[in-house]
Structures are given as C-alpha cells and as structure tokens.
Amino acid sequence: MKKALSIILILLVILTGCTSNNTSSGDEKEKEKDSSEKELVVAQVSDASTMDPQNQGSMPDMNILINIFDTLVTRDENNNLAPSLATEWEAIDDTTWQFKLRDDVTFHNGEKFNAETVKYSIERLNSLNEIVELRNVKEVNVVDEYTVNIVTEAPDPILPNKTVLFGGVMVPKQYIEEEGEDNFAKNPVGTGPFKFVSWKKDNEVVLEANADYFKGVPEIDKLVFRTIPNIADMVAAAKTGEIDIATGLTSDVAIQLEGDQNISVVAADWIRTFYLVIDTTKDGPLAKKEVRQAMNHAVNIQQIIDTVLGGYAKRVATLIPSQNFGVDSDIKPFEYDLEKAKELLAQAGYPDGFEVDLDAANTDSAIVQAIAAELEKVGIKVKVNLMDRTTLMSNITAKTSAPLYYLGNTGWTMDAISNFQSYIKSDRRYNVWKNDEADQLMDVQEQNIDPEIRQEALTGIQELLIEEAPYVYLWQLDGLYAMSNDVEWEPNVIGVLNMYNASLK
Amino acid sequence: MKSLLSYILRRCLYAIFVLFGVATVVFFITRMTGDPVAIMLPPDATVEQMEELRIELGMDKPLLTQYGIFIWDLLHFDLGESLRYDDSTLKLILERLPATLQLASTSLIIALLVSIPAGILSALKQGSLFDRLIMSFVLIGQSFPVFWVGILLILFFSVSLGLLPTGGIGGWEHLILPAFALGLHMMALITRLLRSSLIEVLSSDYIRTARAKGLLSFKVIAKHALRNSLLPVVTIVGLQVGALLGGSVVTEMVFAWPGVGQMIIQAINFRDFPLVQTAIILLAGIFVLINLIVDLLYVVIDPRIQYK
Numbered sequence: 001m002k003k004a005l006s007i008i009l010i011l012l013v014i015l016t017g018c019t020s021n022n023t024s025s026g027d028e029k030e031k032e033k034d035s036s037e038k039e040l041v042v043a044q045v046s047d048a049s050t051m052d053p054q055n056q057g058s059m060p061d062m063n064i065l066i067n068i069f070d071t072l073v074t075r076d077e078n079n080n081l082a083p084s085l086a087t088e089w090e091a092i093d094d095t096t097w098q099f100k101l102r103d104d105v106t107f108h109n110g111e112k113f114n115a116e117t118v119k120y121s122i123e124r125l126n127s128l129n130e131i132v133e134l135r136n137v138k139e140v141n142v143v144d145e146y147t148v149n150i151v152t153e154a155p156d157p158i159l160p161n162k163t164v165l166f167g168g169v170m171v172p173k174q175y176i177e178e179e180g181e182d183n184f185a186k187n188p189v190g191t192g193p194f195k196f197v198s199w200k201k202d203n204e205v206v207l208e209a210n211a212d213y214f215k216g217v218p219e220i221d222k223l224v225f226r227t228i229p230n231i232a233d234m235v236a237a238a239k240t241g242e243i244d245i246a247t248g249l250t251s252d253v254a255i256q257l258e259g260d261q262n263i264s265v266v267a268a269d270w271i272r273t274f275y276l277v278i279d280t281t282k283d284g285p286l287a288k289k290e291v292r293q294a295m296n297h298a299v300n301i302q303q304i305i306d307t308v309l310g311g312y313a314k315r316v317a318t319l320i321p322s323q324n325f326g327v328d329s330d331i332k333p334f335e336y337d338l339e340k341a342k343e344l345l346a347q348a349g350y351p352d353g354f355e356v357d358l359d360a361a362n363t364d365s366a367i368v369q370a371i372a373a374e375l376e377k378v379g380i381k382v383k384v385n386l387m388d389r390t391t392l393m394s395n396i397t398a399k400t401s402a403p404l405y406y407l408g409n410t411g412w413t414m415d416a417i418s419n420f421q422s423y424i425k426s427d428r429r430y431n432v433w434k435n436d437e438a439d440q441l442m443d444v445q446e447q448n449i450d451p452e453i454r455q456e457a458l459t460g461i462q463e464l465l466i467e468e469a470p471y472v473y474l475w476q477l478d479g480l481y482a483m484s485n486d487v488e489w490e491p492n493v494i495g496v497l498n499m500y501n502a503s504l505k
Numbered sequence: 506m507k508s509l510l511s512y513i514l515r516r517c518l519y520a521i522f523v524l525f526g527v528a529t530v531v532f533f534i535t536r537m538t539g540d541p542v543a544i545m546l547p548p549d550a551t552v553e554q555m556e557e558l559r560i561e562l563g564m565d566k567p568l569l570t571q572y573g574i575f576i577w578d579l580l581h582f583d584l585g586e587s588l589r590y591d592d593s594t595l596k597l598i599l600e601r602l603p604a605t606l607q608l609a610s611t612s613l614i615i616a617l618l619v620s621i622p623a624g625i626l627s628a629l630k631q632g633s634l635f636d637r638l639i640m641s642f643v644l645i646g647q648s649f650p651v652f653w654v655g656i657l658l659i660l661f662f663s664v665s666l667g668l669l670p671t672g673g674i675g676g677w678e679h680l681i682l683p684a685f686a687l688g689l690h691m692m693a694l695i696t697r698l699l700r701s702s703l704i705e706v707l708s709s710d711y712i713r714t715a716r717a718k719g720l721l722s723f724k725v726i727a728k729h730a731l732r733n734s735l736l737p738v739v740t741i742v743g744l745q746v747g748a749l750l751g752g753s754v755v756t757e758m759v760f761a762w763p764g765v766g767q768m769i770i771q772a773i774n775f776r777d778f779p780l781v782q783t784a785i786i787l788l789a790g791i792f793v794l795i796n797l798i799v800d801l802l803y804v805v806i807d808p809r810i811q812y813k
Contacts, residue, residue, distance in 0.1 A: 046771060047763075049590050201600060202763030203674050228672060228761040229770070236659050237671040237761075390544055390776055397543035397555070429550065 038504050039222040040487065041243040042497060043234050047202045047227040052185040053169040054125045062165060063247075063497035064205050064225050069190035071168035072099060072118070073160050079323050079414060079493055081160055085113065085170055085191065091449050094155045095138075101146040105214050107172040108195045115142040120173040122150065125166075133167035133413075134159075157449040161413040165496065193218045193500040202227050219503035238263050238482045244504075245487060247497060249480035252366070255310040263482045267312050268491035270479035271321040272410045273419065276358070276371065276472035277396075279403040279432040285354045286403055292469035294344035296334035299374040305475055308370050313475040318465040319409065319419045321476040323493050326416025326445070326458035331466060333473060341378045353379020357402035361389040368406050371472070396430065408477075412494045416458050417446060424461060433470035509804075512812035513797070520793045525576075527789040531782050532575055536568060541588055541776035562588070575782075584786070585779035589772070594783035598765055602787070604674055605764035608756065609749045611680050612688030613742075620692045621738075624699030625731070631704060639696060646693025651752050655686040655759035672761035683760040687752050691745045698741055702734035736807055743799030747792045 048061040053069050056062075073089065076082035086099040105113040119140040126135060136156055141149040150159060162168065170191060176184045188196050193215070194207035207223040226243055228234040231253055238246040239262055249257075254265045278286050278295070285291045305313045317333040320326060345351060360368040365386055372382035385402060387395075395401040411418030422430045425442045438461055445457035465471070479495050489502035542559050559565045563574065578585060584595045627639045662682060663671040670679050706712065707730055715725045754766035761767075765784055772780040803810045 055591070200674070200763065202767055203761075226673060226761070227763070229758050229767060230672075230761065232656060233659060233672050233759060233761055236664050237673075239664050240667060240671055242671055242673075388774070390774055391539050394539035394541075394543040394776075398540060429552065429555075 037221045038219065039224065040220045040245070040499065040502055040504060041224045041226055042245045042247060042499065043226040043228045043237060043243045044247045044497070045227070045229050045231065045234070048199075048205065048225075050185045051188040051196065051199060051205075052181070053166070053188070053190075054121070054171060055128050055185065057129070057166060059496065064207075065169070065188070065190075066165070066192070066496050066498050067194045067207055067223060067500065068188055068192045068196055069169045069171070070105075070192050071165065072101075072163040072170065073168055075164060075414070075492060075494070077490070081164070085168075086163075089160050092149070094449060095152050097150045097152075097156075097159045098143070099148050099150065101148070102214065103146050105191050106212065107175065107191050108189045108210060109172065109175055111172045111174050111189075113170060113191055114145050115148045117170055117173055118142075118148045121170045122167075124171065124176075125169075133162040155447050155449050157446070157451075157454055158413050158415045158417055161415050164414075165412055165494070194220075194223050215500070218500050220499065223499055225497075235482060238484065241484060244484045245489065245502075246482040249482060250363070251309045251312045251477075251480065254312060254480045254482075257482055258310075263484055266481045266483055266491065267478040268481070269314075269323065269493045270477055270491075270495050271323055271412065271414065271493050272408050272479075272495065273316055273319060273321045273476045274406065274408040274474045275319060276474070277405050277407055277423075277430070277432060278470055278472065280470050281432050281434065282403065284403075285348065285350050286356070288348040289468050290344040290348035291350060292472075293334070294341040294348070294378060295375060295380065295472050296469050297337045297341040297344065298378045298380070299371055299472060299474075300336045301333075301474055302336070304367070304370045304374070308366050309475070309477070312478040312480060314478075316473055316476050318462050318473050319423070319471065320416045320462070321411070321419075321493075324411055324414045324416050324419065325451075326419075326455060328455075328459040328462050331459070331462045334466070334469075338377060345378060345380075350379075353381065355381045355383065356404055357383045357385060358404040358406065359385050359387065359392055359395065359402040360406040361392050362386040363389065364406055371406070371474075410495070412496075414494070416461075420461065421446075433468065435464060435468060435470075438464050509801075509812055513801075516797050516800070520790075520797070523793055524786060524790055528576070528579060528782065528786050529572075531785045532572055532778075533568075535776075535778045535781050536571075538773075539776055540564075541778060544776060545588060579786075584783040587772075587780040588777045589775045589780070590777075594780045595787075597780065598768070598784050598787055601763060601765045601768050604762060605750070605753050605757070605766060608680070608683055608687065608762055608764060609746070609753055611684040612691070612749055613746070615684055616688035616692040616695060617742075620695035621699060624696040625703060625726070627696065627700040628703035628707065629726070631700075636700075639700075643693040643697045646689045647697075649689070651686050651690065652755050652759050654689055655683070655756060658682045658686055659760075672759075674763055683756050683762055686759070687749060687756040690752070691742075691749065694741060694745065695738055699734060699738050702737050703730060706730045706734045732806065736803070739799055739802055739806060743796050746795045750788050750792060 044060055044063060046060045048056070048064050049058065050056050050061065051065065053062070053065040070085050072084060072086040074082050074084040085105060086101055089097060089099045092098045099118065101113070101115060101118065107113065119142055122134055122137055122140050126137060136152045136154060138151045138153045141151065143149055152159065172189050175189050186199070191214070193210055193213045195210050197206040197208050199205045204227065205225040209218045209221050211217055228237060231250065234243070234246045235253060235257065237243045239260070241262070254267070257263065257265050278292055280287055280292070301315055305311060305315065314322070315333055316322065317331045345353060358368060358372060368384050372384050375382050382404070392401065392405065396405060396407070409419055420442065422428050425431060425439050426434045441457040441460045445454045445461070448454055479491050481491060483489065486505040487502065488505065489499065492498060542555050542562070542564065546555060546558060556565070563571060584593070586592060587594050587597055590597055623639050627636045630636050659671050659682065662669045669682055673679055712725060712730055715729055716722070753764060754769055756762065757764045757766035758770055765788065769781060769784045772784065804812070
C-alpha cells in the first residue's frame, strides 16, 4: 500500500513536469504594464561588470552600454561602415585617420560633444587598458572643434572599423573629471539613445529613452536588461512574457522552441566562425598536409549543420565569415568526399588512419562527437576530451591542449585581419602552423591601408589555407533569439544588442 | 556563566583555525584550475603582454610565496580585489549577501513551518493514510535534486499556470519558488527525523507515566515529548544551514537569484580567484557561527548539557 502510494505520487510529479510543456501556449500571463509606456525587457546570461564602457572588454557589458553610449562609426543594415558621431572619415596619410564630427550632439547631462571629447576618450581608453583595439594610437590631435586626427604608430587599415564598438565609445570629459571615475562607473552618462536609470547587480539594468537623441527618440520608452544565467529559465521567462527577447540561445534550445505559438525563434546572420585547430608543429600524421586535407574532405559538414545545429549555421570556406572584408568568394569550401579522403590518407602513409585527441568545451559536446564520428569513417579514431571553456582556453594558451581542438572566433571589426591575427603569423599567440609565405602576406595585409593590396594578400592567405589545410573549416553560427510576437527588432551580424531600432507592436 | 563565556571564546579560537584551513584549501584548489591571465586578455594579446599582467597580479611568483602573501593579507583583513570587477571582493560579496541570506532564511522558515507540524502529526498518527502520504513526500523531497525540482516548479507554476515569476528578485512572489525548491530537502529530512524521534520518545516510560497521571494528551506531547525529541532536530538544522548555503549556489543559478551563489559560479568561470576565496571564506564563517549558536541552543533545550 505504502509503496504503491509513493509510486503514484512520483508518477504524478513527473507527469505534471511533462505536460506543462504542452499546455503552456494557451495561458499567457497578462503583463502588468502601463499601456502608455512601451517597455522592452531583454535578457542575457551574464550581467555587466561595470557601467564604464572603457574599463571592460566583454560583450555582456557592451550589449548594455551600446544603448547608453555612441561610437564614432557604426554599421548600417548592409553591414557597411556608417556615420554616427563621426560624419565622415578618411586616411590623410599612411598613419593618420581624420574624422569629421557632428556638431549637434550633447551628453545626457548637457555636456557638449566635440573634438576634445574624442581626444579625451581615446586617451582615457588607452590609459585604462594596455590591451585594446586602439593601443597603436600614438596621438590624437584636435584640428578644429569638430575635426580630429588620429595618428597611429604604424599604418592601421581598419582603424574606423575598430571605432564601431569598444574602441570608439565616447565618454564625457567634464562629467568624469568632476564626478570621479567611480561615480561614472555607477552612473554612466553617454550620448546614446537611452539614459541610465538604475542597476541592480546580477539582476537588472534599467534605461529610459533619451528624448533629445540626435538620431531621433527611440520607440521604446523603457529598456530593461535582465540577467538570467540559466538558458532554460530564460526561455521559460520568454514563454510567460516576463521578458520580450531572450538572447544567446544555443541551437538545441532553438530547435525545442520551434512551433511554440507565443514566441518566435529569430535566427540572424552572425559572424562567429568555428573550426578545428590542428597542431601541425609536432611530428606525426598532423604534420602532413595530405592528412589535413583528408580530414577536411572526410567531415560531412552540411549534414552536421542540418542535424546537430538544426540548420542554424552556414558553411564557410576558411576562417572568415562571408560578411567580413577580405573573404574571397571564389575560394570554395572542401567537398565532402570520403574516397578522396582515404586516398589522401594512403598517400600520406596512413591508409588505416591513426588515433588522435580532441579537446572541446563541454557545451559543444554534441558537435564534436558528430565531427569525431565523421572522422572515424576514414579510420581516424578521435578521442574527445570535454572540459569547461575556461580550462580549454587556458590549456590552449599554455600550449598543453590536445593536437586538435574546437574553437570559435568573432572578428567584430568585420575585417579578415581580426579572423587571422591571433592564428596565422608564426609569432602569434594561437599559432600552430608555421608558413613563411603566410607570414609575408600577413605583413602586407596588416601594414597597408590600400584595400586592393590588402585584398590580394588576403586572397593569397586563403589559398594557402585551402592548400595547407591547417584547420578543419566548419561554419559560422546564426545568432539565435527568442522574441515575443509583439516585438520587432533586427539583430546585427556583430551580435551586439543595440536596441535603438526595436519597437513594440 | 563564566564557564560558558570561556567556552564561547574557545570556540571562536577553533573557528579561526577552521577558517584558516578553509582559506588554505580554497587557495590551492582555485590555483589548480587554470590560468586567469589566459582568459582576461583578448585573443590577440602577445606573450609579453600576458607576462606583464601576470607580474601585475603577482602571479609570476612561486605558488608558496603567493600563498604567504595571501595569508599575510588575510591576517590584516585584506581580502583582495576582484580580477573581473576591479573592486574590493568583500564589498562585492556584501552587496549580494543580503539576497542569499533572504533566500536561505526563507527556505529555513518554510522548511520548519511545514516539517514540524508534519513530523508531529505523522508520529501521532503513525501508520495512517496521512502518515503514508507524508512519508511519500519525504521520499520525493529527499531524492530529487534541487535543480530538477526548480525547473519543474518553474514549468508548472510559472509557464503553465502563470501564477509566479520564473526567476529574478523582486517582491515576495519571486521568493516562493526558489525558497521552496531550496528548502525541500531540509523539509523532508526534518519531517522524517522529528517523526522517528517523537515516536521513540512517545513510547518511553516517562510519557506513559505522565499519561497515567492523567495529564492532558496535548500537554504531554507539547511539554514532555516534543522538547526531548527536538534535540536531534536542532543538531540537524544547524548542519543543514550549511547545505542551504551550498544549495543556494545551484538554486540561484536556476532561478536567476542575484546572490553570492550566482556570483561564485561566475567568479569560477572567470577564474576570479580572489573573489572565489573571499566568498568561500565568508560562507564558511557564517556556517561556523551558526553551528556555534546551535551548540549554545542545546543548553536552552536540554538543561543536562553544560559547557565548561
């Protein structure tokens, strides 16, 4: 009797758990919102660490701060560089970029934005951080009230690109000097579409529309960023209507949400690109380019995209996402061809394959297991080691990781230079493939500001990447969001949560 | 009274050793998990820049020297600065501690409010349908992990019924689900413990004598039986507070509760060693303190116990 009762009870609990998924669509919770005020609640998995946009370098921070601050340059809907605080810019010589500025911009506290602001902001950025995008800036010269020259130590072809995010954030000189750094980090004042209201750490940041915004008042009156560290909980909150946009979804979560009536899954192009890094520096099969080419031929990448990733990714030929400058669309990805792969392995002297270790973050388990299974088909036995992401990264940095590892890269400057810089040249931090020709081409594309010369060098590098195959090239993921049906918002390819263009139906 | 005071002093001395041990363990364990410098810098940082940062953070020194500096600072009540927030670790934790304490204490209160009546009634009506129901719930409560219960509660009460928020901090309605999820295990444990303890006491000779004297049944239970069966309960509550603080780490992650637990997880992910250290030392301190209070409560409950 006692036993039977407890079994029934357990079953009941399990049943309620299972059914709740299906019954959710009907009873949406009424939102207790003032109908006149348009409030948009956006959730991300981690909170900002500071409200000082120049004393940080992480996306969760930037996602919030990009709504309070403006940058010199921005991106338009076609991902081209577009005016923001700067109206136009040009390279007046190899090491000088000149920016013309808007003359009608004020900070939220009324302070005027001008050339002095730019000088102060860039100097402050470089004094707070030794390692940022603009560390190569030698000096900033005020030409007149609304013109500045940014002088770099060596030619920097993508300086304007770098001012789209962290590097180009403009901060109020007078406010910071008068109110102090600490106060600024708690009560930020920017020029952006939203003004700072309050910050409850690890819980929420509240912003309100800036009625005097120079690009026009945003449609949203109140913008709230909630921190929800657990994706399952974030999705639940989207279903109940507590939040309007859930960000940073993984493909498995997005697949589960397909067909849910209350929310729509939005998949947007994103420039985060993934690959298997192959350590070519040690003797053994991986030092042979035929083996590496064989690995590229052996993995049915489109199938993994369609199944494991639910179609939420796009094939790439090398390390560069299709939107970035420098990508050469004539360079085609490796064909899936098992016969050719086996042939190449035999040529290299490994007709029966070999054994190899692969390191990956535990969150990418399904993906790397699928890749391992594909490689197994040509006899390459892959032992997958899963670990938390931080351990993976520190092993890679310390060069103690396995000869294969799964990694991604976001080149948010949208120039191939960012996709290559840590990998391709022999002296770079993540380099595990030494090639003299690639080194020379890297110098050309990094030290020239002429787009045509750069493109030629970048094409050369991509040809080498196909020929030498020092990576298994995979895909660029889609940015995945769950949005309530009454929200209209276009995510951008950089993946930063700029909410100025959002509106509620 | 004087002996009690010296007992407390002695316990405080022990507490210092316990905290010293905790600090040592947490120091070496965090150092074994990897290199924070690797993730603090952007991917294009050079080897020299990494070395520079390592020197700046004092991580270039031998581990034992670092440990010596850490203990020396600790003796001066300097708990260090967070790597991620560039701020005093103590301040960062104290900002979030109220939320954790609010959650843990609400859990404790809910657990006691449910388990004490349930345990008593269960013991009195031993073998009845009510007793069996309660014991089945106890089984469930003790065997289901908090993160799973948490997700089920969210799915049922928030997503399906739309009664309560899915997470975050706010009014009392935000507190119900996480506090219940966190307290469930303790609730079950205390119910079972109180039930068996009370059943044992009820069958002892002095209760029978009290009943034979014709005392009211209620009075016998409340005054004679309950008091004696509470002793093990108090012990367990003291120990379970540790479990509540530990469980809050998981619960806060599930319910997006902005407390110390959530911060510890993020600090671990970021390899923010100073922040992890301070948080663990502080939580251990709270645990030690609560256990001291529990030991002192024994005196009140059981006059036979005396501290010398």
